[in-house]
Amino acid sequence: QQQVKQSPQSLIVQKGGISIINCAYENTAFDYFPWYQQFPGKGPALLIAIRPDVSEKKEGRFTISFNKSAKQFSLHIMDSQPGDSATYFCAASMDNQGGKLIFGQGTELSVKP
Amino acid sequence: SQTIHQWPATLVQPVGSPLSLECTVEGTSNPNLYWYRQAAGRGLQLLFYSIGIDQISSEVPQNLSASRPQDRQFILSSKKLLLSDSGFYLCAWNRDFSYEQYFGPGTRLTVT
Numbered sequence: 001q002q003q004v005k006q007s008p009q010s011l012i013v014q015k016g017g018i019s020i021i022n023c024a025y026e027n028t029a030f031d032y033f034p035w036y037q038q039f040p041g042k043g044p045a046l047l048i049a050i051r052p053d054v055s056e057k058k059e060g061r062f063t064i065s066f067n068k069s070a071k072q073f074s075l076h077i078m079d080s081q082p083g084d085s086a087t088y089f090c091a092a093s094m095d096n097q098g099g100k101l102i103f104g105q106g107t108e109l110s111v112k113p
Numbered sequence: 114s115q116t117i118h119q120w121p122a123t124l125v126q127p128v129g130s131p132l133s134l135e136c137t138v139e140g141t142s143n144p145n146l147y148w149y150r151q152a153a154g155r156g157l158q159l160l161f162y163s164i165g166i167d168q169i170s171s172e173v174p175q176n177l178s179a180s181r182p183q184d185r186q187f188i189l190s191s192k193k194l195l196l197s198d199s200g201f202y203l204c205a206w207n208r209d210f211s212y213e214q215y216f217g218p219g220t221r222l223t224v225t
Contacts, residue, residue, distance in 0.1 A: 032212040043203050043216035044157070089157065099145050099207050100172075101214055105156045 002027060004092050006104025013111050019077040021107045023090035026071065030092040034101070035064065035075045038087045047088075048075070080111045115140035117217040119204050125223045132177075132191040134220050136204030139185065144206040146187040147214070148179055151201040163187060164209070199224045 005024045013019045023033075034049035050057045050064040050073065057064045063076040077084055087108050091101040116139045126132060138144050148160040161179035163169045169179050176195050180188045187204055204217040 034212070034214075036216075041219075041221070043205075043219045046213060046215065049213070087155070093212050099212055099214060100147070100159060100162060101157075103157045 002102055004090060004102050004104045006090050006107060008107060009105070010108045011110070013080045013109065015080065015082060015111055015113050017080050017111075019080045019084065019109055019111070020074055021088050021090070021109070022072065022074045023092075023104050024070075024072045025092050027092075027094070028071065029094045030102075031095060032093045033064070033066065033073050034091050034093075035062075036089045036091065036103075038089065038106075044089060077109075080109075082111045082113050085109055085111050115206075115215070117204060117206055117215060119202075119217040119220050121220060122218065123221045123223075125225060126194050127225055128196055129193050132189070132194050132198070132222070134189040134202055134204075134222070136187040136189075136217055137185055138206045141185070141206070141208065143184060143209060145209060146181065147205040147207075148187065148189050149203040149205065149216075151203060151219075152199075157203065161189070194224045196224050198222065 007022050035047045036044035037047045038044040048059050048062050048064055050066050052068050055066050061078045066073045087106045089106045090104040093101050118137050146163045149157045150160055151157050159172045161171055163181045166181050177191050202220045205214050207214040
């Protein structure tokens with residue numbers, strides 16, 4: 001019930017295309033859902049996050065869509081660029097866990113020029 | 114602004130040797146601190162978290178231990194390394210009552 005399931009494991013997108021990564025969770029007590037971007041050999045960087053009281057959040061080319069009833073959320077990268085090639089992780093947290101994050105297994109995105 | 118440091122950046126250690134990885138945070142006080150391990154370039158596994166000095170919780174039983182001797186310092190240790198301890202070790206922090214968690218640059222540990 002503590003798991004966050006992420007798909008696909010890897011994704012290849014052409015430059016200018018839309019990259020979509022999906023995550024699903026079981027525990028309805030989760031109330032914070034961030035996405036992290038990680039380049040090889042670097043620590044993950046917080047990209048964008050959403051709370052369950054909104055269905056969508058957009059920051060530049062990155063959008064989180066959140067479906068509370070389906071217990072799913074997704075990251076959309078519009079106009080994908082080669083510089084977006086990285087591993088993306090979704091995560092979830094709940095207030096009574098002291099800020100601990102439960103991570104998905106990651107998606108390796110490759111954007112081809 | 115806040116900065117998180119980890120050292121060393123890379124480490125190669127023989128099986129059975131001790132380990133000490135250090136993490137420090139600058140520009141904030143009383144942060145929550147976390148140690149994660151990432152194997153094979155994928156999923157992050159939470160190892161330890163700390164809400165204050167000498168207040169450390171372990172998430173999984175393992176060959177590792179953690180200590181927090183100062184407010185902004187978090188140390189990951191082992192008395193005897195195993196091959197399975199190889200991986201990318203990440204330290205992270207967040208403010209109390211805040212969800213936003215920030216990661217350090219990581220330490221690549223190879224046990225030979």
